[in-house]
Amino acid sequence: MSQPLLRAEGLCWDAGGRRLVEAVSLALHPGEMVGLLGPNGAGKSSLIRLLAGLTTPTAGRVLLQGRPLADWPMPLRARRIGYLPQSFAPHWDVTLAELLRLGAGRGDTAAPADLRSLAARYGLEERLAQRWSSLSGGERGRALLATVLAAEPPLLLADEPGAALDVAQQWRMMALLRARPKRCAALVVLHDLNLAARWCDLVLVLDAGRLVMAGHPSDVLRDPRLDAIYGMSFGRVMEAGYLRLWPQEV
Numbered sequence: 001m002s003q004p005l006l007r008a009e010g011l012c013w014d015a016g017g018r019r020l021v022e023a024v025s026l027a028l029h030p031g032e033m034v035g036l037l038g039p040n041g042a043g044k045s046s047l048i049r050l051l052a053g054l055t056t057p058t059a060g061r062v063l064l065q066g067r068p069l070a071d072w073p074m075p076l077r078a079r080r081i082g083y084l085p086q087s088f089a090p091h092w093d094v095t096l097a098e099l100l101r102l103g104a105g106r107g108d109t110a111a112p113a114d115l116r117s118l119a120a121r122y123g124l125e126e127r128l129a130q131r132w133s134s135l136s137g138g139e140r141g142r143a144l145l146a147t148v149l150a151a152e153p154p155l156l157l158a159d160e161p162g163a164a165l166d167v168a169q170q171w172r173m174m175a176l177l178r179a180r181p182k183r184c185a186a187l188v189v190l191h192d193l194n195l196a197a198r199w200c201d202l203v204l205v206l207d208a209g210r211l212v213m214a215g216h217p218s219d220v221l222r223d224p225r226l227d228a229i230y231g232m233s234f235g236r237v238m239e240a241g242y243l244r245l246w247p248q249e250v
């Protein structure tokens, strides 16, 4: 297999007198779309922030293309890792066009036609002149993804990118991520297990800060340990080649 784009070795993170991430090791390879699953409070955002280099691990390390994250000059690191936070608001009430221009890292030189086609990919071409505060929740979610991916970073670390999107927009988003070039990889926090089953090559399950399951979605999501982790019983059926789950009882 090719060298991983990103590798984490024995990552631990303590905060508030608790161990929130415990000995997590993982690798993300080019071409992979990996779903990061787990119940609320499992440590998914904490892990994503460690992988993005936004927090310093208590122990362990992160390697980007084989080189410790801390050794990368910030601008080069930023060009390689696109980080999409769980929540975001710009400091100024910028227009969508201004935000996309910032994301593309081209100051104010980005040609209007480029911005238009970028926005069109996310169904936002009619929103370019609108200010952030006037965009709907789903439009903001797509605007943020478009901004993070504008410079085409090889690695995307996305914390619940579909949270504000309707069902159709969630599917469009997953299809769009899947269509990225083969040199790219994505680690995406998902709460919708069916999106993970349909679109991910691999899923990782985090529980109380530990990586407790990893593998092909149809294997991991079929495993009864998942029911114990979420504290509920899932119904399962294969449909059109993909596993489909639904909540049965809490």
Ligand SMILES: Nc1ncnc2c1ncn2[C@@H]1O[C@H](COP(=O)(O)OP(=O)(O)OP(=O)(O)O)[C@@H](O)[C@H]1O
Pocket: 015, 016, 020, 038, 039, 040, 041, 042, 043, 044, 045, 046, 047
């Ligand atoms: N800076 C911090 N100081 C203290 N506790 C923290 C800190 N950051 C996160 N936590 C705690 O760590 C645990 C994991 O939080 P995290 O946001 O990583 O979970 P998550 O899996 O992303 O959850 P969710 O699905 O609800 O978004 C939570 O109990 C949270 O309260």
